[in-house]
Amino acid sequence: MEKYTYDAIVIGSGISGGMAAKELTEKGLKTIMLERGRNIEHIKDYVNANKAPWEYEHRGGKTQQMLADYPVLGRDYTLNETNLDYWVNEKDSPYVEVKPFDWFRGYHVGGRSLMWGRQSYRLSDYDFEANAKDGIAVDWPIRYKDLAPWYSHAEKFAGISGNRDGLPQLPDGDYMPPMEMNIVEKDVAARIKKHYKDRHMVIGRTANITKPHNNRVNCQYRNKCWLGCPFGAYFSTQSATLPAAVATGNLTLRPFSIVTRILYDKDTKRAKGVEILDAETNKTYEYYAKVIFLNASALNSAWVLMNSATDVWPGGLGSSSGELGHNVMDHHFRAGAHGEMPGYEDKYVYGRRANGIYVPRFRNLFGDKRDYIRGFGYQGSAGREGWSREIPEMSIGGEFKDALSEPGNWTMGLTGFGETLPYHDNRISLDKTKKDKWGLPVLAMDVSIRDNEQKMRVDMMQDAKEMLEIAGLQNVKTYNNGYNPGGGIHEMGTARMGRDPKTSVLNQYNQVWDAPNVYVTDGAAMTSAACQNPSLTYMALTARAVDHAVSELKKQNV
Amino acid sequence: MNRRDALARVALLMGGAVIGADYFLTGCSPASSDKDKAQTKDGNSASNFKALDTKQQAYLDEVGDTILPATKTPGAKAARVGSFMAVMVRDSYKPADQEIFTKGLSQLEEASQKLNGKGFMESTPAQRTALLTALDTEQKNYAKTKTPEQPNHYFRMIKELTLLGYFTSEVGATQALRYLPVPGKYVGDYPYKKGDRAWATT
Numbered sequence: 001m002e003k004y005t006y007d008a009i010v011i012g013s014g015i016s017g018g019m020a021a022k023e024l025t026e027k028g029l030k031t032i033m034l035e036r037g038r039n040i041e042h043i044k045d046y047v048n049a050n051k052a053p054w055e056y057e058h059r060g061g062k063t064q065q066m067l068a069d070y071p072v073l074g075r076d077y078t079l080n081e082t083n084l085d086y087w088v089n090e091k092d093s094p095y096v097e098v099k100p101f102d103w104f105r106g107y108h109v110g111g112r113s114l115m116w117g118r119q120s121y122r123l124s125d126y127d128f129e130a131n132a133k134d135g136i137a138v139d140w141p142i143r144y145k146d147l148a149p150w151y152s153h154a155e156k157f158a159g160i161s162g163n164r165d166g167l168p169q170l171p172d173g174d175y176m177p178p179m180e181m182n183i184v185e186k187d188v189a190a191r192i193k194k195h196y197k198d199r200h201m202v203i204g205r206t207a208n209i210t211k212p213h214n215n216r217v218n219c220q221y222r223n224k225c226w227l228g229c230p231f232g233a234y235f236s237t238q239s240a241t242l243p244a245a246v247a248t249g250n251l252t253l254r255p256f257s258i259v260t261r262i263l264y265d266k267d268t269k270r271a272k273g274v275e276i277l278d279a280e281t282n283k284t285y286e287y288y289a290k291v292i293f294l295n296a297s298a299l300n301s302a303w304v305l306m307n308s309a310t311d312v313w314p315g316g317l318g319s320s321s322g323e324l325g326h327n328v329m330d331h332h333f334r335a336g337a338h339g340e341m342p343g344y345e346d347k348y349v350y351g352r353r354a355n356g357i358y359v360p361r362f363r364n365l366f367g368d369k370r371d372y373i374r375g376f377g378y379q380g381s382a383g384r385e386g387w388s389r390e391i392p393e394m395s396i397g398g399e400f401k402d403a404l405s406e407p408g409n410w411t412m413g414l415t416g417f418g419e420t421l422p423y424h425d426n427r428i429s430l431d432k433t434k435k436d437k438w439g440l441p442v443l444a445m446d447v448s449i450r451d452n453e454q455k456m457r458v459d460m461m462q463d464a465k466e467m468l469e470i471a472g473l474q475n476v477k478t479y480n481n482g483y484n485p486g487g488g489i490h491e492m493g494t495a496r497m498g499r500d501p502k503t504s505v506l507n508q509y510n511q512v513w514d515a516p517n518v519y520v521t522d523g524a525a526m527t528s529a530a531c532q533n534p535s536l537t538y539m540a541l542t543a544r545a546v547d548h549a550v551s552e553l554k555k556q557n558v
Numbered sequence: 559m560n561r562r563d564a565l566a567r568v569a570l571l572m573g574g575a576v577i578g579a580d581y582f583l584t585g586c587s588p589a590s591s592d593k594d595k596a597q598t599k600d601g602n603s604a605s606n607f608k609a610l611d612t613k614q615q616a617y618l619d620e621v622g623d624t625i626l627p628a629t630k631t632p633g634a635k636a637a638r639v640g641s642f643m644a645v646m647v648r649d650s651y652k653p654a655d656q657e658i659f660t661k662g663l664s665q666l667e668e669a670s671q672k673l674n675g676k677g678f679m680e681s682t683p684a685q686r687t688a689l690l691t692a693l694d695t696e697q698k699n700y701a702k703t704k705t706p707e708q709p710n711h712y713f714r715m716i717k718e719l720t721l722l723g724y725f726t727s728e729v730g731a732t733q734a735l736r737y738l739p740v741p742g743k744y745v746g747d748y749p750y751k752k753g754d755r756a757w758a759t760t
Contacts, residue, residue: 052737054731058646059722059726061650065649180745221742221743222739347748347750348754349744349745349746351738351741351743351744387735395691398628404721404725404734405735405755406752406754407750
C-alpha cells in the first residue's frame, strides 16, 4: 500500500472542489485534488466546441442506442449527441430508484462545472431565516452577513455578469456588465413593473464574463457553453479555478481516483486521510493530510461519509445526528407558461445569448400569503420562432420553404424553479446488494415532493400565465410537464449545516461535527434549498470554509 | 441546446411532437416500450429492418426536393436529405416507425400510380407536387384525430425529416438561413425587414 502526504486533500473537482483547491493552494497549502473520472483538458479536450450543427451525424439529436445506454439521461434534454462524453456512464455507475429520481452526473475533471447552467444568484436573509421562522427542519447557522463578503469574493473571481437590481430578496453582487434583454423582454419587464408592486423581471445573472478577465476571453454569444468554451468565457474548473491553483505550484491533480472512505483516527477524533481506488488499475492507495475538503457533489459526498468510520458509527462519519443522507432537496421545475407576442415584426436579435431573464421570488414575501410556504423564481426568454414552427395554411413547395427560412412570431416562455422543503424522510442510503463497476455499494434514492410543492406548482403555472397576459402576450398556455426529484440538477441537503450536532451533520463553518478537519462545502451542506440556483452559494461557502480551515490550522485547532 | 432553450421551447416540429428519438426536448413522458409493442407485430422487428439503399436515398432526395425545392436558395436534394433520412430512420426511429417508413415508400409509389398513372421518379414536377400536396393533406387530416398510441403517418415522417435534414445541413443553415459561428456580440434590438433570412441556431 502506497502512502502520500499533503497539507490538504480535496475530494472532487467540480464547482466547489475546484474553488477549494484554488483557495487552499493560494493560501500556501500543498493540496491534492482527487477526481474519480478522467481528465478533460481546457480547450484541447473540448472536441465538439467548434463543430457546426451539420457535422453531427444525427444533427445533435438522440438515437435509440443512446436511449438504451443512457436511460436516465434520456429522460430530459440532457441526452444529446453534442456532449455525450461529459455525462456519466450509467452502466458503470448505477443507482437504485426506490422512487423515481433523476441523477445527471459528470464524472471527470471539472465535474458539472463544464455543463452547468451558470445562473448565479445570492441567497438572502429571507432564505437563511426561513426554517427558523417557519419552524421546520433546523435553522441555518449563518446569516446573509456571514456569507456576503464571500459571495463578493467568489463573484469577483468567477466573473458573474449581472445588473444591480436593488431587490431585497435577491441581493446585488459584484458584477461584470449585464447582458442585454431583447426588445420584447424589455417591454414585458416594463409592463410587469408597471402592473405589480413586488414582481420584477431582470436580466439573468450568469457566470459568463462580459469583458476579459484573468486571461479569459469575454463571451462570444455562441450559446454552446456546455460543449466546453474555447474562449474560457464561462466559469468552470478548467477555465478558472484549476489554472489559478496550478499557478501556485501547490496543486497535484489526480484523476481516476475514487475516494472510497475517509480514514478516521479514533484517538485524535480527526480524519487522517483518505483511501482511494484507482479507477483504471483497481489498486488502492492512501493519502494523508491535515485537512480534507469533501466536494464530491451532494449525493456522493454523503456516500463517502456513509462509507467512512463505520467501525465507530455504523451509519458512517457524520451519522451520529441521524441526519446524514436525509433532507434531500432539489428545485422542482418544468411548470410555467408560454405565449405569443403580437407585433415586433421589424425586430430581431443578433447573436445567441447564453442567458435569459429572471423573475425573482415574489410569493410569501412582503405580506403575500399563500396556502404553501416559500416560493419560486422564473427563468425564461423571448425570441422569434424558427423553421420548426407550423404554418397551418401552407403545405409543401417553394413558398413554404421560403416562409420557413424567415423568422416567425415572437414567443415568450417562463419556467418556475421552486423551493423544495427539507423533509427528513426524503433520503438516500447505501444499497449494499447492488454494486457498481468497481464493486462499491450504490446509492438508493427515496425522495418525493409533497403537498407544499404541488400547491406551489399551481402558482408556477397560473402566475406565469397572468404575468405574460398582463405584458401583452396572447394565446398564453400553461404547462406542467411533470418532475422527478433530482431533475433540477440541484441536489442538496444530505449533510446539512446546523447549530446542534444532534440535528445536523456540519457546523457553521461546514466542519463535520464528528471530525472537525473534514469540511463539506458542496450542495450537501444546504440547510434549506431557497429557490435560487445554488452553485454560487457553494463557491462562497467553500471560500469561507477554506479561510476558516487555514486560520484554524495556524492556531493548531484542527 | 441549453436548458433554458429547452425549457422555453415547446419542442414541436410542424405543430406536433417529433417522431422517433425526440430531436428536441419534448417535455412529454418518454414513450413506453408497450407502445412499441402495440405498433409492432413481433416486437422484435429491429432485426428485420433493412437500411435504406442508395436507390431509396436517391428517391427520397427527389421527394425531399419536391417538399423543399430550389428557389432563390438550393433545395433539399442539394442538402442530401435522402442519405440523412436513411441515417435517422436507421438510428433514431423505433422499430415500429422504421417499418412504417419503409412501407411508406411503397405506399407513396402506389399513390403516385393511382394519381398520376406513373411512378414518382417518372412524374413531372407538377405531378410530384400534386401528389405530395395530397399526401400532406392526408397526413394533416390523420393528425387531427390521431392518438399517441396510433401509428404515425409515413408522409409526416418524410416531411419532418426533410425539414430537419435541410435546415440543419450546411446548405440549409448557411444559404436558406444565416449561420454565425462566432457572433461576438448580442444585440437585443436588431432591425428586421421582410425577406431577411432567419438565424440558424446551434
